[in-house]
Amino acid sequence: MNHDSHPAPGNFLTKYVFSGDHKIIGIQFLFSGLLFWILGGLLALGVRLQLGWPNQALNELLKWFPSLADSIPASWGSRISPEFYTMLFTMHATVMIFFVVVPWLGGAFGNYLIPLMIGAKDMAFPKLNMLSYWVLWPAFFFLLASFFVDGGAAGSGWTAYPTLSSATQNADIPDPGLDAAAKATTPTNPPSPTSMEPGLWERIKNRWNSPAAGQSGQGQVYWLLALIFSGTSSMMGSVNYITTILNCRAPGMTLMRMPLTVWGMFVTAILQSLALPVLTVALIMQFLDRTVGTVFFLPPAGLAFGNWQTGTGGGQPLLWQHLFWFYSHPAVYIMILPAMGMVSDVLVAFCRKPLFGYKPMVFSMIGIAGLGFIVWGHHMFQSGMDPRLGTGFMAATVLIAVPSAVKIFNWLATIWGSRIRFTSASLNALAFISMFIIGGLSGIYMASTPVDIYIHDTYFIVAHIHYVLFLSSMFGIYAGIHFWFPKMFGRTMNDSLGKVHFFLTFLLANGTFFPMHILGIRGHPRRYYDPTIFDWLASVQPLNQFVSICAILLGLVQVIFLANFLFSIFFGPKSGRNPWEANTLEWETPSPPGHGNFETTPIVLHGPYEYAVTTAINGRFSQTGLNRDQIQQGNHP
Amino acid sequence: MFGTLIHSFHNWFFGRQIPAGSKGRKNQWFREPVRFGAVLVLGLCSCADKEGYPDDLPYPQRVDLIVEEAPKLSPNNPSPPGGLEKSIANLGLVGGKILDPVKLPEATQTEITKLLAEQFGTPAQPRVGDGKTNLPELGKKLKLDSQTLAQGSVAYRRNCLHCHGLSGDGKGSSGLWVHPPPRDFRQGRFKFISTNPAKNLNRPRREDILRTIRMGLHGTSMPAFGILPTEELEALASYVIHLGIRGEVEFTIEKTLLKPQSQVLNLFENYLPDEEVSKDQETLAFFVPKFLQEIVRQYHTAESQVLVPPEYPFKDSELSDSIRRGFRLFSSQAPDALGCVSCHIDYGRQSPWQYDEWGSLNRPSNLTAGIYKGGRRPLDLFWRIKRGIPPSKMPAATLTGEDEGKKTWDLVNFIEALPFPATLPEEVRNAVYGSTGRIAKPN
Amino acid sequence: MHRFWSLLFAAVNMACLALLVVAYAYPGLGWWLPDSASTQANEIDSLFYLITGLCAFFFVATQGILIYSLWRFPSTAPGSPSPIHGHPGLEIGWTIAPLVGLLVITAASLPVWKEARYQGFPPPALEGTNPLPPEADQVILVTARQWDWHLKYATESLPAEGIRQWASVGNPSDLIIANELHVWKGAKVSLLLRTTDVIHSFFVPALRLKQDTLPGKTIPMRFEATVSNVRFDPAEGRVVPNETKASWEIACAELCGGNHFRMRGKLFVHPDRKSYDAWLDHSRRQTRSRSLTAMLPNASSSNQKEGALQ
Structure with a gap:
């Protein structure tokens, strides 16, 4: 579109740092996601450490890792404190959702693949695209800085329900002693020493402190800022994706010839652009509640914490939940739909067989997205919302399971009668399907309102969300990285190591998350620091320990992936243009593609999944109709 | 050093022979991650979930400030959340003594x-x-x-x-x-x-x-x-x-x-x-x-020194009178009354903040709320009145005379009835809640 | 080697299924649903098993097809992949099949949800001066705070102006105790849930009861216990466990700060109203007592020696 106004970059800075090239931006998202993935994983291990051995003093661990002593001080018994624990799971979820999965799927793969797959030279708005990455940096700053403020990083859950997250005094609280002293002094008798008077920044920070919990204070403010920036970034990305997909497709690339990856990104972008403003508004409202004393989420009578009273309010804590879930339920689909598309593409390339039911796959994606807007209330069945609303949300939620089931069946039919090559990429894609079945089925329990009464906020939910987000989305991401790595870096990842990593991850991830279903069925509430104080949970503590051991091993196993990834960038065997013999447009470019992507504008003649074609020379039609040799030589007509 | 590390990893990783350093150095690259893993896994799997403190953990030495004498004045508000330590450090400025x-x-x-x-x-x-x-x-x-x-x-x-x-x-x-x-x-x-x-x-x-x-x-x-x-x-x-x-x-x-x-x-x-x-x-x-x-x-x-309360002297029918007398003891400044309202201002609804012995801020209880820190039993109220709360400013009641026990029970009866306007005699109710029948804020 | 991956998928899925089966088949492990002690609990459990049955069917069918395909169709298998693009009949079939299953679940859920939640909604008794709902045998006000539950029991008949007044002001004779829910078997219990600070969630696993408390709102909740686990022993002046030896706990299920896990309470279901009344009367006399000797030996405890129940 306006690619001509976007010249090829000249120097290092414009080429690799402040680049408008969608491929560089995609890789930037990929790498920053990778760093936060490590951080989020370590936070999760902290959670499991506490839950597996809730009464264990960690003095032995401290001898090996003395740097932990600040977080687990001896004066608090050399153990993880309840506040530190709430911080661990809150920041784990925040990092993984907003700084890993969303940037990876939308930012990294979306940026990298959309223009390549639709035959465009670049994104419609390269500058906006660059901005969408750099707006993430303030978010990184606030997120990381929040670990170092008074009271620690946010600890009111990634859902940040008021009034735990939003309670403040709503007034500037001077130090009581100094305030009284100032009143007692006369102009001739000034208070001394005046240097004890707190500075402006100190007073602002004090004002953010919360009587509800230490982490609900300054850490929560930083958390809100981080999320506002990260939301802005996603918003810019999604606007760009929609425009690019609608306007920049190559000749012949009709909507119904787009690969499912692009469809996934497209539907996701629409979801994001409609839902994110609501979350942003909610975040700003909570930010105002915390900082300037509005009372959007404070009930009329105010609150009492011990003998501390907040001021009177006039708002409603439930409002936050509606606004939050209006975004955050679609966010679940934002974190799975692109992965579904990617998995379809990966699967088909290794099955060597057309995708079964292309149109139903597309329509089910659209159906999931459409229904996704009217099911947010199923997170709130027990929240005190009118139960009659619950009935409606149950009906919508039950309906949304149908398109998901359709997708599963179509994948299965694609595999049926195919000839699968087992590579790291295809195995991860297959694992996505298998695990998404479990994640989908466990979701039905929550859709049924009466069962949700019991299951709500137990480990069953934790199991479900991890089956969908870890065992599905992350396997989709692993598949995508293995699959598109040659295109991104011109080299292939080590397949044996990839298989070892897949084997161990598949085993350990199931060992980590499946027993959580049992914990949930027993009624183990989530976000518990020490479940052993309950008699009825004593019987599942061995399971908790098993889960923790699996989780720690799972964390270690990811080192294999990380090493494979990093070393293959520099030392992996060189790959040609199309190492997987796939049909979609990105494989017709050099690996990695140069600025402007395509040597000549591709003309699309076929759909993306023309495999097992007996009349074609290679048994397939690429989308442009070029054969293997023509593509390898870059020999475009 | 770094080059050797990459070479040896490359050899192992891709199975290609690239000349590297000596054999001993070749294996060093995995020492650190393996040690990390081994410590984490073996350490955690082998340790049972041990209740109690580690044996080598001592009691920490006192390093925080000692409040020798709390200030007398009443600030307008309590210290902000998490601000106690700073507040104590400032006590010296407002008439307290810290060490x-x-x-x-x-x-x-x-x-x-x-x-x-x-x-x-x-x-x-x-x-x-x-x-x-x-x-x-x-x-x-x-x-x-x-x-x-x-x-x-x-x-x-x-x-x-x-x-x-x-x-x-x-x-x-x-x-x-x-x-x-x-x-x-x-x-x-x-x-x-x-x-x-x-x-x-x-x-x-x-x-x-x-x-x-x-x-x-x-x-x-x-x-x-x-x-x-x-x-x-x-x-x-x-x-x-x-x-x-x-x-x-x-x-x-x-x-x-x-x-x-x-x-x-x-x-x-x-x-x-x-x-x-x-x-x-x-x-x-x-x-x-x-x-x-x-x-x-x-x-x-x-x-063995429990303060034994005197026998409860009233019949049920005498309760209203007892509440009236308790009301007078509580609110009157007469020499034979206690004048509790001088601290529990407006029956505690507008009590001022005061420093206690630890340098933290507390205020006389809001007695219309029906929330009693020290317990809600009549006995608890009796002990609070007769014993006071020495470390904060609440004094022990100085009731004297032979009907001292009776007076104390009058006061207990009044305080017990205070949160429930319907049980107060009319003139007491009007005095406490006003004639409009304003009720205590629900909690 | 290609068969290995098929076997891996089979093994992992079967291990998952086996864990569920073991947890269900060996109740002694304590890895399955806890005791169920209310009418609602039994209905929710039935629904849980219905969903589990349907899910198990779909699970076995879909994973079975997947594993079989991996076994049967690796790239090394003879022949070439079939060029089929889709099949409208199949698509319609597998859209309708799950839909039917899901509608069955919805249909089964609706009456249970209605039973559990619609009663008392919209809450008539709280918005005006309506009297107590006639069908309730017992009204208990639960006030959550960081970090315990305060339960207020009415010891005399509630004032005519309704429970709104009682909930906010109450009577001097009300019994207020922390963390202990006493009801009797068969009583229609009406709970009023409140909080003074943040959102909590009143969770009683044995009753399959869970409801958030919202700042600024009073939320009504109903249940009827069907099994009793204690009786009041007048001779000992305390509640003692009966032959079930069951100890049922109350937990908080909505994050309410660092000590969220700390909000542990206990549920005591008396066999009949008589035992409950005896307990209530005893507790009230204890808490209202004005003489030291009457209080001994449990001088400070309104709630008896609960420790004996451990």
């Missing part, structure tokens, strides 16, 4: 730490006394034997540590942010006690501590632990007393020695006036066991 224990000579600090460790052990093996004095007998009666204390330490670590902290300083991770702050046990002072004031004993009975643990302190963040097993509660009470005694010994010594020109002799003069000390006995090593013995003796005495 910094870190300013003691280092040798003295070391000696105090050593003596305390001798007498009180560690969190994992707490004890009271080093076994040389005649404490065992009194200690056993107070359930301060090391077995109960060890049990209490485990229960404390599980239930109390997060607010009250390792040494009972009230600065646990959760405790920093709640208001009022959790009790700092280290002054050996407790608010809600039921001993006879005539004996001049500001000591709690075990039963007082147990009541607080069982029922919690409504109106503060102290939860109720009543559903814990009885013996665990008993052990907790013992451990709290242990922390109280340990802290009090430390607090007393530091407070005295921090004063200008003070010496160990002042400790004996102030706290053990009956003790004959020779010159060579003027040491902390001699003082600590003696003082410890004296404190334990006081705790023991308190057990």
